[in-house]
Structures are given as C-alpha cells and as structure tokens.
Amino acid sequence: MRCPYIHLSLAEKWEPDKDEGDHPNNSFSPCSAHDRKCLQKHFAKMRDRSNSGGKMKVIGVPREEARPVPQGSCQSELHRALERLAASQSRTHEDLYIIPIPNCDRNGNFHPKQCHPALDGQRGKCWCVDRKTGVKLPGGLEPKEELDCHQLADSFRE
Template sequence: PPLPLPLLLLLWALPLLARGAQPVLCAPCTPERLALCPPVPPECPEAARLPGCSCCQTCALGPGQPCGVYTARCRLGLRCRAPPGEPRPLSALIQGRGTCRPASEAGGMRTEEPADSIEADDMPLESTEITQDQLLNYQLMFPIGQDKSLPWNSITSYENMKAKRISELKKLKEQGPCQKELYRALFKLVKAQQRSRGEVYKFYLPNCNKNGFYHSKQCETLLDGEPAECWCVYPKNGRRIPGSPEIKGDPECQQYLSSQE
C-alpha cells in the first residue's frame, strides 16, 4: 500500500481532527544529549539551535545567506524569505531556496486580501517569508533525512489551495471526505503552530487515497523513530471499524473490511 500521507505538519495545540490526540513535545535536552553536541565556533556572532528536535547549537545565518526549513535560523532582525515572485514560496523554503533578509524590508510584509477573496474558513494567501516559529514547525513536520518527495507534493497541493480565489476554493467541496479533512487539518495545524511554541514529534493527519477517500489503514506519525499506533477505518467515512485493533504495526485492515461486507 502507498505510504501514509500524514507525513505532514506540523502539530496542534488543540485536539486533533478525528482522533482528539494531544501533541507530544520533543524529548528533553538532557545533560547526556547536550554533552554529545559539538562546540559552537567562537567567532559566531549569534548561536541558533539546529533544525528539528536537536539540542545542539550552530551559527545563526547572516544577511544574504541562503536559508530554509532545514537550515539554521536567520539572525535576530532577519527573516527567511522566498525569492521575489516565487509562485510557491513555501515549497521554495522547504527546498532551502530562501534568503535571510531584514525583517523591516517591505517585500516581506503580508498583503491583506479583500474579504471576498477567501472562504469563510479564513484561509490566508501564502506569505513569501517564514518566521522563526514557522521555520521550527516545518522542520519538525519534515524531519531531516526523510524522503521529501511526498511532503513536497502534499504541501504544494496545500499551497495551491490556499492561493486560489473563492471560485476555485469551491472545488474543495466536491472532493472526497478524507481530502477535505486533510486540507482543514493542514490549515489549522499551521495556524495553531504559529501560536504554539511547543516542539512536537507526534501527530495525526488522515491518510487519503487518490480519490479523496480514506485508506483503511490509518496511523499516527512519530518523528522520534518509535513505532506508530495504527488502526482500521471505513474508506468512505473514516470511522473506526468495530472490533479492529489499534496496534503498533500493521493491523491488517483488509480482514476487518471483509468481515463487514
């Protein structure tokens, strides 16, 4: 079966959709973990923590240096911004094609959209900059070393949806229930992370098939390497199949689907 789509973001401060699960923080930086970190070069004007759940420090990036989701953060007073005119700024930042620029530059200011340009869900247009809080959030959602092709495809779909006008956003209502839930979850996930400073390594997003319905096997995503909890749902509505287990591993959902037919 295809890999679960919930490789994405990251990361609620509120109960997650469909599961009600609470986010789990990164493992604490114990003295033992800190002792394994290399020293920060003495010539660094400003130290910054490495991406993701790392406890180690490195040099913060200066003006004009390339930056992105998987790099160190920019120095205080700077923002990591996608290239001017970039049609998919978030994807550019995920791929490290941003530049550290002064936060005061007008190019990084967000533009207010007319009230009739977005749906009632208040989905904002994509910004061409990424804040330090958002940078950490995206690092956690797309861990270093992960195969990024699937997250990039997913986040690109999310970007496209956000950037379209109300006439195109109405197409969302015609999609399958899993795809609708996924888009809502992605939007709320990012919005919640802008308010939350917690570092999360456990979260759930629905695993959808190409038709917008649910794969029978659903799993949480863990970024700490531990086995994830998985369970079985009905493909049409995402509800748990009665009698099916919730286990760390493959619950073999097909047998429970067959027993319901």
C-alpha cells in the first residue's frame, strides 16, 4: 500500500532519466511543443512554485523544502518562450520558428546543440551554442550531418 502523504517536488517528477537527460531534444518541459494546454498548465505550475519560494505544503505532514529548480540562462529563456507561446493568438507550426524554444540541460544551461523542430517530416536544422550564454558559435546550420558541438565548444575555449 502506498502512503498518500509521500510526494515529490515538480523537479523530481519531471526530471528525465539519466540516459534521456543528455539528449539534445530534451528540456525541463514535459509537454509537446504543440500541446498549448499542457504548456499553459506547466508554466502556471512553474510560476506558482516560484511564487511560493519553492516550498510545498501538505496538510497533516510537516512542511519540507522542495529541491530548488536550476535557473540558468537557458531556463530563464525557456520560461519567456513558454509565456510567449501561451499568449500567442496563432496556432501554426511556424510559431515554433518565430518563438524559438531553447533546449536546456538539467542545470538550466543551454545544450551545446540547438535545433529547430521537425517540420513536415523533415528534421530541423541544428547549430552549436555556448552552454552558458546560448550565443551561436561560428558555423552554418546543419540539417543532415551530425554536429559535434562539444568538440566545437572546446576548440573555442582553447
């Protein structure tokens, strides 16, 4: 029998498996980029949690602190993009190009490889960025070839 008082913070619920977390197409959002209702609910939960200071209250159980959610520059940009998508009046695939959705790692920083979403069955073009700032590194968009953004980022640090 499961205890009804056991709960997880949202960060623990939506944290991807270790194998999934490093994949460049994962971010903190459990929603599909096309699921507006899910995006709105997810953003509302994130906003409510940030307004409550990251604490959760369960009646009948001592108050405990939830694990803080990382707030790197990518995470901040992701929240702004989700706000814009939720407020968007149009509902087209082109919205995903007009309002870029960043791809964040577990620490709230940018994955080194960022990609446009797939459109009409065609894989989106990808590019490499700096993990901390999200600034595009020199080099063109690569639709089919695999980019080694880790190697490219390391070459710019040297």
